[in-house]
Amino acid sequence: MWELRHRGGGGPGPGGEAAAPPREGEAAGGDHETESTSDKETDIDDRYGDLDSRTDSDIPEIPPSLDRTPEILKKALSGLSSRWKNWWIRGILTLTMISLFFLIIYMGSFMLMLLVLSIQVKCFHEIITIGYRVYHSYDLPWFRTLSWYFLLCVNYFFYGETVADYFATFVQREEQLQFLIRYHRFISFALYLAGFCMFVLSLVKKHYRLQFYMFAWTHVTLLITVTQSHLVIQNLFEGMIWFLVPISSVICNDIAAYIFGFFFGRTPLIKLSPKKTWEGFIGGFFSTVIFGFIAAYLLSKYQYFVCPVEYRSDVNSFVTECEPSELFQLQSYSLPPFLKAVLRRESVSMYPFQIHSIALSTFASLIGPFGGFFASGFKRAFKIKDFANTIPGHGGIMDRFDCQYLMATFVHVYITSFIRGPNPSKVLQQLLVLQPEQQLNIYKTLKTHLIEKGILQPTLKPECSGSRWSFIQVCAMFKLQTGPRKVLLTFPIEDE
Amino acid sequence: MTELRQRVAREPEAPPEDKESESEAKADGETASDSESRVEAATLPPSADDTPEVLNRALSNLSSRWKNWWVRGILTLAMIAFFFIIIYLGPMVLMMIVMCVQIKCFHEIITIGYNVYHSYDLPWFRTLSWYFLLCVNYFFYGETVTDYFFTLVQREEPLRILSKYHRFISFTLYLTGFCMFVLSLVKKHYRLQFYMFGWTHVTLLIVVTQSHLVIHNLFEGMIWFIVPISCVICNDIMAYMFGFFFGRTPLIKLSPKKTWEGFIGGFFATVVFGLLLSYVMSGYRCFVCPVEYNNDTNSFTVDCEPSGLFRLQEYNIPGMIQSIIGWKTVRMYPFQIHSIALSTFASLIGPFGGFFASGFKRAFKIKDFANTIPGHGGIMDRFDCQYLMATFVNVYIASFIRGPNPSKLVQQFLTLRPDQQLHIFNTLKSHLTDKGMLTAATEDK
Numbered sequence: 001m002w003e004l005r006h007r008g009g010g011g012p013g014p015g016g017e018a019a020a021p022p023r024e025g026e027a028a029g030g031d032h033e034t035e036s037t038s039d040k041e042t043d044i045d046d047r048y049g050d051l052d053s054r055t056d057s058d059i060p061e062i063p064p065s066l067d068r069t070p071e072i073l074k075k076a077l078s079g080l081s082s083r084w085k086n087w088w089i090r091g092i093l094t095l096t097m098i099s100l101f102f103l104i105i106y107m108g109s110f111m112l113m114l115l116v117l118s119i120q121v122k123c124f125h126e127i128i129t130i131g132y133r134v135y136h137s138y139d140l141p142w143f144r145t146l147s148w149y150f151l152l153c154v155n156y157f158f159y160g161e162t163v164a165d166y167f168a169t170f171v172q173r174e175e176q177l178q179f180l181i182r183y184h185r186f187i188s189f190a191l192y193l194a195g196f197c198m199f200v201l202s203l204v205k206k207h208y209r210l211q212f213y214m215f216a217w218t219h220v221t222l223l224i225t226v227t228q229s230h231l232v233i234q235n236l237f238e239g240m241i242w243f244l245v246p247i248s249s250v251i252c253n254d255i256a257a258y259i260f261g262f263f264f265g266r267t268p269l270i271k272l273s274p275k276k277t278w279e280g281f282i283g284g285f286f287s288t289v290i291f292g293f294i295a296a297y298l299l300s301k302y303q304y305f306v307c308p309v310e311y312r313s314d315v316n317s318f319v320t321e322c323e324p325s326e327l328f329q330l331q332s333y334s335l336p337p338f339l340k341a342v343l344r345r346e347s348v349s350m351y352p353f354q355i356h357s358i359a360l361s362t363f364a365s366l367i368g369p370f371g372g373f374f375a376s377g378f379k380r381a382f383k384i385k386d387f388a389n390t391i392p393g394h395g396g397i398m399d400r401f402d403c404q405y406l407m408a409t410f411v412h413v414y415i416t417s418f419i420r421g422p423n424p425s426k427v428l429q430q431l432l433v434l435q436p437e438q439q440l441n442i443y444k445t446l447k448t449h450l451i452e453k454g455i456l457q458p459t460l461k462p463e464c465s466g467s468r469w470s471f472i473q474v475c476a477m478f479k480l481q482t483g484p485r486k487v488l489l490t491f492p493i494e495d496e
Numbered sequence: 497m498t499e500l501r502q503r504v505a506r507e508p509e510a511p512p513e514d515k516e517s518e519s520e521a522k523a524d525g526e527t528a529s530d531s532e533s534r535v536e537a538a539t540l541p542p543s544a545d546d547t548p549e550v551l552n553r554a555l556s557n558l559s560s561r562w563k564n565w566w567v568r569g570i571l572t573l574a575m576i577a578f579f580f581i582i583i584y585l586g587p588m589v590l591m592m593i594v595m596c597v598q599i600k601c602f603h604e605i606i607t608i609g610y611n612v613y614h615s616y617d618l619p620w621f622r623t624l625s626w627y628f629l630l631c632v633n634y635f636f637y638g639e640t641v642t643d644y645f646f647t648l649v650q651r652e653e654p655l656r657i658l659s660k661y662h663r664f665i666s667f668t669l670y671l672t673g674f675c676m677f678v679l680s681l682v683k684k685h686y687r688l689q690f691y692m693f694g695w696t697h698v699t700l701l702i703v704v705t706q707s708h709l710v711i712h713n714l715f716e717g718m719i720w721f722i723v724p725i726s727c728v729i730c731n732d733i734m735a736y737m738f739g740f741f742f743g744r745t746p747l748i749k750l751s752p753k754k755t756w757e758g759f760i761g762g763f764f765a766t767v768v769f770g771l772l773l774s775y776v777m778s779g780y781r782c783f784v785c786p787v788e789y790n791n792d793t794n795s796f797t798v799d800c801e802p803s804g805l806f807r808l809q810e811y812n813i814p815g816m817i818q819s820i821i822g823w824k825t826v827r828m829y830p831f832q833i834h835s836i837a838l839s840t841f842a843s844l845i846g847p848f849g850g851f852f853a854s855g856f857k858r859a860f861k862i863k864d865f866a867n868t869i870p871g872h873g874g875i876m877d878r879f880d881c882q883y884l885m886a887t888f889v890n891v892y893i894a895s896f897i898r899g900p901n902p903s904k905l906v907q908q909f910l911t912l913r914p915d916q917q918l919h920i921f922n923t924l925k926s927h928l929t930d931k932g933m934l935t936a937a938t939e940d941k
Contacts (some may be wrong), residue, residue: 200852427909
């Protein structure tokens, strides 16, 4: 991603791009030319058949879009040389994006959800536009409508599955919403089917292959962008810290690896991205782990970041107030001997979450870059400099978020495997949907389990209003009970 | 699908048939240069005639048109007989068959991708496709096994750990494949590699997820597996017959041999067939009961008290039908009403899966997905309508028939934190008390 940033920045300047075609063009011209080369204009499908199997070098580049740098910046920096000017533009935009990020965090979880949704829509739009340009398929019948329709369907499905659980109390009140929730899967499936049938009915004789390509392109894009943005939102609901620390680790790894590569870079890392170096990679790894550690320490103190996001029906808004779980309570850890000698302390008090943050940072620095390499390979395959030109100096939204996607899925899988179990509100919602006999059975099973574990004290008849006086006496005794084990031993009448 | 079946049957034939298919292609707007590449494309898939020698000899004296009809007919009967045998053999064998069909479909579609892109020699790619298939299957089977084999899994220590961290392990396996893909990107072949990556993932999405939905349906009760599949097959055959005898108005440009008469005739015939079949099958426990794994005998059992769906009930016949049939009431299983919904879907929406596959074959200029079954084409050709059906049945069951799985809920409950457990317990208690299911008396029993 860094070297492509340079290429994007060096666009108006001298020859980053001029170097690229000769490098690719070294490839022997004819290794894949077996299709006929005549009469390609007669059938559109055939033309794209050739396009598919030709080598990368034969495919024309997609023309770059306009330069969107604001006039203000251009005037202010007109005096500097073009290399420094680009550096400054990129720096200013970076700071702008970071401050925007802080501002939205301040505004709360709902704004963050909206932000995630808008980023998802923009990423989807960018990737679909690339598909249109690659296949010259902007005029296919129905296709733009269908792509956005599928995006809407899949979003509806996911929002219904995940977010509806959190709004359970709100939903119970409204009748129509109850109907929508109960038959949610069926409604989503029917909507998707309608889109599928429209696609089949829209197949036009000469454009079959293109239409299938765009259909597949849309679905793969949906799989990448939409599912992962919903995982991000689920992480967010777990606690804003699970959203902030991973994203910051990835950003930090980006910046730190760039800086280390800039000052110490010598050994190339991977042929895909020639400007990445091993020094940058390793230096970025260590800085990210330390950064994650410190960021986790700072954020774990505040309930605002640490508590799961809940929707309170009385206030009609999201609140983050709770008793922080043990993960976010300071604990003493005794240091291993060599660290003891270095730091000259017996033990250190840390949040357990900081240990998890090491795992998250490690993933962000070691595996996260593969998302960046994937996007680089994608851009080289389709001969584009950047996904779009939304952010001056940086490229499109996808360019900024390509490493984040793998991270979001990892954090979600990490949380569900190691931190918490299933979502309690979802379990409750499913319980309430069961048949009454099943509910009764489950109730009895749960009760036994809870009593065994000592979470629930066995109770007698409510209000202890039995006519047998012995009950009343014993009830009085039990109002002072200290623990279930004592109950079971000393009161044999309780035979639950 | 029907007209492509006929095109294939006539392919090794004399020039008259060839001209017909070529004129059909000309109707598509292709030109001479295109038919050249079409011929080229037609030689790509394996074109060996797989008809067994036995059949060839036995039918050698008939005319070629009837010979193909007979070949196709015999194979149809053979496949149906095979279906009955494996139903008899039980759920375990059915699961194996579904898995084999899934792998074969995946293989067929991936092979088409290789042929289209001439990418059979891409570094690593064959390995990576099969590796991704393995990962996704591991993920889905793990989820299924954890739900249905819960007690078995809890007993065995290694299985317990595998199931506890199942998602993490599956994700790690997938990531390894992803990183291998990125590391395998080669300078001259970026675009091809991304195409094959995309192709593999779309294929996995279509083939693997839906075969697992089929298995979920199977566990719900074999009738939920057999009735939908039979309805789709019946719709195919009936639409063909009606089209053959009465067909006049073309249905859709994609498949010129399909007709409205065949479509509507097939619809009514399938609904009637579904009603009859569900009546016959609802009487037997082995079809109607959910498949369960018995810990003691270490095998699958289908033994239960049939639910309300599968018990005969009296229904009042509406006035107009009363006068025709002369009965006041009829005894039916409630399941038969559901079977009307399933048959309707199979005949109205199921064919769209077939049109999709036809469009796909035309887009990539192939006659059939493969040549596995003589006279019929590949496995995908037979199963293209089934896929939408499997998803529909699963969504239907989840929405209308049963709720969530109670044992799975208990299992999830046990992993929650104590305060969450208490909260859920209290909410459930107040809910049950409100409904009157739970009174002070029952509470203390």
